[in-house]
Amino acid sequence: MGSKGVNITYQIRENRGGYKAGALKEGLKRSYVKHCEYVAIFDADFQPEPDYLRRAIPFLVHNPDIALVQARWRFVNADECLLTRMQEMSLDYHFTVEQEVGSSTHAFFGFNGTAGVWRIAAINEAGGWKDRTTVEDMDLAVRCSLKGWKFLYLGDLQVKSELPSTFKAFRFQQHRWSCGPANLFRKMLMEIVKNKKVKFWKKVYVIYSFFFVRKIIAHMVTFWFYCVVLPLTILVPEVEVPIWGAVYIPSIVTILNSVGTPRSIHLLFYWILFENVMSLHRTKATFIGLLEAGRANEWVVTEKLGNKLQKNADASKNKTNVKMFKRPRLKIIDRLNTLELGFAAFLFLCGCYDFVHGKNNYFVYLFLQTITFFITGIGYVGTIIPSS
Incomplete structure (x- = not known):
């Protein structure tokens, strides 16, 4: 050059x-x-x-x-x-x-x-x-x-x-994207409040809207409401969650969230269920960031498969050195995610109870959410890296 x-x-x-x-x-x-x-x-x-x-x-x-x-x-x-x-x-x-x-x-x-x-x-x-x-x-x-x-x-x-495109890489990335903002909020809160050169309403916007609502509360509300509170209310008949709060408003919000990718509108329902699963990890990461616990400053480079897949594809075209792709023989214990499997069991029990005693048919959602947690729990999410 x-x-x-x-x-x-x-x-x-x-x-x-x-x-x-x-x-x-x-x-x-x-x-x-x-x-x-x-x-x-x-x-x-x-x-x-x-x-x-x-x-x-x-x-x-x-x-x-x-x-x-x-x-x-x-x-x-x-x-x-x-x-x-x-x-x-x-x-x-x-x-x-x-x-x-x-x-x-x-x-x-x-x-x-x-x-x-x-x-x-x-x-x-x-x-x-x-x-x-x-x-x-x-x-x-x-x-x-x-x-x-x-x-x-x-x-x-x-x-x-x-x-x-692997669940492991995606989970590390989401941990960093959720833990980091919470940790930054902890470290910048008083710095923003005490800054006399910044207008009051700008402070309110940055602290409340940008940080508190979007980076902290959003993850926690999704997880606690859909994965904990709603299933537990089924076990307590005296507590009733109105269907507009449990279904209608969240569905409208989620549909609006999909406007940027109309070609994937048919994946909307599974996307909701998977986002609920990921809200578990995001909430956990948010608490780690707020408390500045052990993994607060963990930096794991997000693995991308482009180079690996291209090398394998080139090798497969080489007639002098042909090796069939094989799925890696992972031990079942290496592929299991116990946290997701635990929540799958919890939601399944709540779904069974609602099927027998409930009146709002929440068991339909609970069983579908159970399946999503279970699929994630046994590690069948994303691309499985081929090995030559």
Whole structure:
């Protein structure tokens, strides 16, 4: 690239100190950064188009109040399995509604950690990258927003990426995405409250709406209501949950959540059941973050299968070294998820009781939710990695 007059330097660091935040912080210490105004950030599996910078940078150049231009993610393996289809539904809602609305109304929305271009001056003014939590992207975005910087989301600027397609990888990712915001809320709450330069209503929005409702309460309400409270009310006839609260309103909300991915509307019902299962892990991770317990700062790189599957596919085409794909012979004990199996047993017992003594036919939901917990509990979710 030097012969074309393009100055490109490929550099790595020797350790993982601070994880991603540490790497970003280290990158901005390079001598050439002082000659730069912007920094583009991509995770390893992201594939930006050649014109990405030409389309993103002008918004920063002509709008000095903007600190971040965020692009939309597109997924190259959305059709790989049912797990990736459901992730696509959740993330499409996030971009179509949360990011789009936040940008259009000039309200605060978080940086997604990748596929974005930052103004370096904004990063420096906000205090730089910090590795105090596993959500360094959200941490910086909140601090920049409190400093008065604005963010812009470009829905038509799309970057290809890959979704985790094994349940183990997805669960680690969701733990980090749920634990990190809760831990950041714990560490930033008083910092936001005591900040005299931030308007009162902005404090209320960031603390109550962005953090408390969306990052903490949302997971807990889903889990406690649908997986604990509702099943237990069946065992106590004196307690009755109105059907509009248990079925109608949640169904309408969920249908609205699927607007970003109309092609997967037929998966809506199973998506609801699976989200209830994942709310168990998200609630657990949220408590770990709030209490700053053992796994609060755990950083496990999300495994993507693109490279492994491609290597196996190439090997299968090589006639001189043909080996049939085999499913890994995992011991049953290695595949079991005891927490999900325990809840499957609990919901099954509640469903049986409602079938015999109930009057609202909640056993239909309970048995379907039992099946979803059981399938997850025995490890048959997502892609099983082929071995050569």
